[in-house]
Amino acid sequence: xxxxxxxxxLNGLIALTAQERDMLRRLEERERRLRRGAALxxxxxxxxxxxxxxxxxxxxxxxxxxxxxxxxxxxxxxDIIATATLVYATAxxxxxxxxxxxxxxxxxxxxxxxVSSCPRLAMALMASEQRVRVAMTDRLAxxxxxxxxxxxxxxxxxxxxxxxxxxxxxxxxxxxxITQEEIGDAIGLTAVHVNRMLRQxxxxxxxxxxxxxxxLVDEAKLMRAANYVDRNAKxxxxxxxxxx
Amino acid sequence: xxxxxxxxxLNGLIALTAQERDMLRRLEERERRLRRGAALxxxxxxxxxxxxxxxxxxxxxxxxxxxxxxxxxxxxxxDIIATATLVYATAxxxxxxxxxxxxxxxxxxxxxxxVSSCPRLAMALMASEQRVRVAMTDRLAxxxxxxxxxxxxxxxxxxxxxxxxxxxxxxxxxxxxITQEEIGDAIGLTAVHVNRMLRQxxxxxxxxxxxxxxxLVDEAKLMRAANYVDRNAKxxxxxxxxxx
DNA sequence: CGCGTAATTGATATCAATCAAGATGAGTGG
DNA sequence: CCACTCATCTTGATTGATATCAATTACGCG
Numbered sequence: 001x002x003x004x005x006x007x008x009x010l011n012g013l014i015a016l017t018a019q020e021r022d023m024l025r026r027l028e029e030r031e032r033r034l035r036r037g038a039a040l041x042x043x044x045x046x047x048x049x050x051x052x053x054x055x056x057x058x059x060x061x062x063x064x065x066x067x068x069x070x071x072x073x074x075x076x077x078x079d080i081i082a083t084a085t086l087v088y089a090t091a092x093x094x095x096x097x098x099x100x101x102x103x104x105x106x107x108x109x110x111x112x113x114x115v116s117s118c119p120r121l122a123m124a125l126m127a128s129e130q131r132v133r134v135a136m137t138d139r140l141a142x143x144x145x146x147x148x149x150x151x152x153x154x155x156x157x158x159x160x161x162x163x164x165x166x167x168x169x170x171x172x173x174x175x176x177x178i179t180q181e182e183i184g185d186a187i188g189l190t191a192v193h194v195n196r197m198l199r200q201x202x203x204x205x206x207x208x209x210x211x212x213x214x215x216l217v218d219e220a221k222l223m224r225a226a227n228y229v230d231r232n233a234k235x236x237x238x239x240x241x242x243x244x
Numbered sequence: 245x246x247x248x249x250x251x252x253x254l255n256g257l258i259a260l261t262a263q264e265r266d267m268l269r270r271l272e273e274r275e276r277r278l279r280r281g282a283a284l285x286x287x288x289x290x291x292x293x294x295x296x297x298x299x300x301x302x303x304x305x306x307x308x309x310x311x312x313x314x315x316x317x318x319x320x321x322x323d324i325i326a327t328a329t330l331v332y333a334t335a336x337x338x339x340x341x342x343x344x345x346x347x348x349x350x351x352x353x354x355x356x357x358x359v360s361s362c363p364r365l366a367m368a369l370m371a372s373e374q375r376v377r378v379a380m381t382d383r384l385a386x387x388x389x390x391x392x393x394x395x396x397x398x399x400x401x402x403x404x405x406x407x408x409x410x411x412x413x414x415x416x417x418x419x420x421x422i423t424q425e426e427i428g429d430a431i432g433l434t435a436v437h438v439n440r441m442l443r444q445x446x447x448x449x450x451x452x453x454x455x456x457x458x459x460l461v462d463e464a465k466l467m468r469a470a471n472y473v474d475r476n477a478k479x480x481x482x483x484x485x486x487x488x
Numbered sequence: 489c490g491c492g493t494a495a496t497t498g499a500t501a502t503c504a505a506t507c508a509a510g511a512t513g514a515g516t517g518g
Numbered sequence: 519c520c521a522c523t524c525a526t527c528t529t530g531a532t533t534g535a536t537a538t539c540a541a542t543t544a545c546g547c548g
Contacts, residue, residue: 048483109483111367115370126373137380239352436505443529
């Protein structure tokens with residue numbers, strides 16, 4: 001495990017200086033462990049820290065009055081959690097551990113200091129928040145305007161891509177790590193219907209499932225089925241590189 | 245019209261210094277006009293500027309392969325446009341003028357300078373991007389997990405709230421300014437069904453419509469129907485006030 | 489080895505989409 | 519000022535995708 005996941009993540013965007021690395025390390029000094037299923041915080045909790053996820057998988061979600069759940073985002077090591085703390089006194093969403101996890105809490109004032117001392121890092125953080133936002137617009141478009149089959153396909157590809165960022169050895173085979181109910185709650189379907197769509201994708205030869213592992217058998221077809229856009233192919237932080 | 249819309253907007257969050265105001269004014273030096281229906285830029289265009297919307301209403305959307313459209317966000321004066329420019333070489337979304345508009349373009353390098361010279365302003369911008377993100381999670385939850393009626397109600401309230409930020413005199417009566425088709429494309433419904441839901445809300449006495457103006461007749465009921473959460477009530481940028 | 493969660497499958501119900509006409513209304517040219 | 523036109527709104531009939539309800543079945547874990 002790198003001593004700063006955040007540095008590892010941002011290094012994918014811009015080359016970091018030693019000073020910048022040091023600064024990022026400060027965000028991951030403390031450590032807190034969470035058991036599978038434990039909530040880091042819940043909707044409406046007073047939260048004044050932010051967190052870096054260091055180990056494990058988490059998710060953020062909201063619960064509606066009728067008890068239904070909308071999963072907003074799956075979280076992987078290097079992701080920043082609770083950025084909403086910057087504006088909201090209470091959390092707008094719940095964050096829960098899907099597997100056993102380790103997170104590093106840091107105070108929002110420390111972030112303010114980081115912005116002062118490392119402006120280029122601040123820009124990189126802003127930029128990386130844009131990736132999060134765009135991922136969410138993609139999901140919104142999927143949920144609002146595509147079929148159940150397309151949404152399932154899109155989520156499978158999204159999860160594979162995110163896992164591959166951390167582990168480049170991942171190709172077309174990976175462990176999904178979430179239940180069909182969670183898939184449904186992320187893309188606005190019932191677990192039953194997710195099951196049927198997975199079966200359909202399997203019967204059509206786009207995916208295969210075995211022993212908890214998923215294989216993207218025909219990635220090209222799956223991408224077409226999903227309305228897939230590879231956002232990672234379009235990164236450009238070049239313009240930040242030259243900053244004095 | 246204020247000489248910096250952005251300053252006006254951020255002033256709602258933190259008290260700005262003279263230097264900060266000056267800096268923000270630089271972002272709105274240039275000016276570009278757009279006719280109703282004109283695209284500021286389209287998906288996949290190379291964009292290296294950001295923009296501040298100064299006058300008018302705009303929207304951002306994506307088009308899917310089958311021609312359907314998902315409206316991501318409605319834009320009002322003071323909103324920053326094309327923040328995705330910070331990471332993506334090409335625009336992930338189209339931005340179009342709903343009414344005649346004025347925008348102020350500024351180069352992303354200018355933003356980088358702003359972050360260097362006014363770190364507290366940078367924090368305020370980050371914070372304000374969180375509002376955008378949370379608004380989007382609310383929409384995602386609505387589209388993924390609520391009925392057509394609830395989504396329509398939620399959008400009406402969202403639009404009213406956003407307009408009220410700019411014009412506090414707005415109470416329960418306002419001009420919607422968008423078509424039923426646009427409503428549908430924002431919340432994942434057909435225009436036909438939006439029409440039926442508006443009628444239903446009207447018949448149930450939650451809203452009234454006349455001469456292009458919408459009245460929220462029973463706001464409490466409408467909020468319940470919409471699963472409404474007033475995010476504005478929960479702001480907290482106090483912690484930034486004391487900076488250095 | 490048993491227990492509980494997750495996955496699977498079939499039957500039926502519903503909500504929203506689609507298809508198909510009109511009606512209304514704002515803007516435009518004569 | 520009127521007639522025309524195109525967009526928007528409205529309404530009804532029908533279809534279709536996904537939810538709901540109801541059992542099983544498979545399987546990871548203690």
